[in-house]
Amino acid sequence: MVQEIVLADRFEERAKVVKAMAHPSRLMMIDELSRGERCVCDLRELVGADMSTVSKHLSVLKKAGIVEDERRGKQIYYRLRVPCVINFFHCIESVIEAKGK
Amino acid sequence: MVQEIVLADRFEERAKVVKAMAHPSRLMMIDELSRGERCVCDLRELVGADMSTVSKHLSVLKKAGIVEDERRGKQIYYRLRVPCVINFFHCIESVIEAKGK
DNA sequence: CGGACATTTGGCTATATTGCCAATTGTAGA
DNA sequence: TCTACAATTGGCAATATAGCCAAATGTCCG
Numbered sequence: 001m002v003q004e005i006v007l008a009d010r011f012e013e014r015a016k017v018v019k020a021m022a023h024p025s026r027l028m029m030i031d032e033l034s035r036g037e038r039c040v041c042d043l044r045e046l047v048g049a050d051m052s053t054v055s056k057h058l059s060v061l062k063k064a065g066i067v068e069d070e071r072r073g074k075q076i077y078y079r080l081r082v083p084c085v086i087n088f089f090h091c092i093e094s095v096i097e098a099k100g101k
Numbered sequence: 102m103v104q105e106i107v108l109a110d111r112f113e114e115r116a117k118v119v120k121a122m123a124h125p126s127r128l129m130m131i132d133e134l135s136r137g138e139r140c141v142c143d144l145r146e147l148v149g150a151d152m153s154t155v156s157k158h159l160s161v162l163k164k165a166g167i168v169e170d171e172r173r174g175k176q177i178y179y180r181l182r183v184p185c186v187i188n189f190f191h192c193i194e195s196v197i198e199a200k201g202k
Numbered sequence: 203c204g205g206a207c208a209t210t211t212g213g214c215t216a217t218a219t220t221g222c223c224a225a226t227t228g229t230a231g232a
Numbered sequence: 233t234c235t236a237c238a239a240t241t242g243g244c245a246a247t248a249t250a251g252c253c254a255a256a257t258g259t260c261c262g
Contacts, residue, residue: 011126014193018189054239071228087192092118098182156209211254211256212254222244224242
């Protein structure tokens with residue numbers, strides 16, 4: 001059925017976005033970016049990984065449409081494209097809390 | 102610093118939950134479960150995969166604390182543990198929409 | 203008990219993700 | 233132009249994930 005293919009595609013699309021967030025460093029960066037734009041060097045310091053690793057994480061977020069970037073001088077600044085992603089944390093916390101019981 | 106280790110652990114925990122949702126079939130099941138509990142056979146039909154595959158997806162969701170199960174007779178019913186996970190979809194949709202522009 | 207049914211588990215291969223290093227690109231300033 | 237700095241890209245090895253089949257488990261019913 002065409003209907004089902006469309007439905008599956010829909011969840012496929014959604015999964016891409018969720019997958020892009022499914023990494024501790026990327027969540028950390030999203031959290032940080034919720035407080036304002038940051039350059040890659042800031043985020044590198046935050047997660048404490050190799051610059052190239054951070055850059056690749058950012059490209060994952062960018063490809064998913066979660067962040068956007070802008071070059072200003074030598075640095076490239078990233079910011080959240082859709083601020084609501086931050087609301088996830090509240091719910092995730094309640095999942096973690098509920099699990100503890 | 103102890104502080105940073107704790108912080109990293111926090112995001113590690115969160116990532117586990119997000120990761121558990123980061124699959125089209127699992128998102129589809131979460132969506133379906135948001136409308137009430139379902140047995141594995143219902144979900145199997147929904148995603149159209151092998152029973153064992155569906156079962157493994159459910160065990161991922163269960164381990165993350167997203168769903169819980171209950172046996173009633175021959176069947177095992179699954180339900181969402183924390184309904185708020187459904188709110189994710191709205192935000193994810195806006196990410197997808199924003200990306201399209 | 204024995205069989206049918208619903209589900210899970212083990213085992214396996216194919217595929218995807220991660221993170222580092224090294225090399226490359228882009229920008230600013232001397 | 234040459235150099236330094238910021239960031240990205242390519243490549244690779246280690247690890248994780250996905251999905252199928254086959255076998256095992258648990259439950260009901262005759």
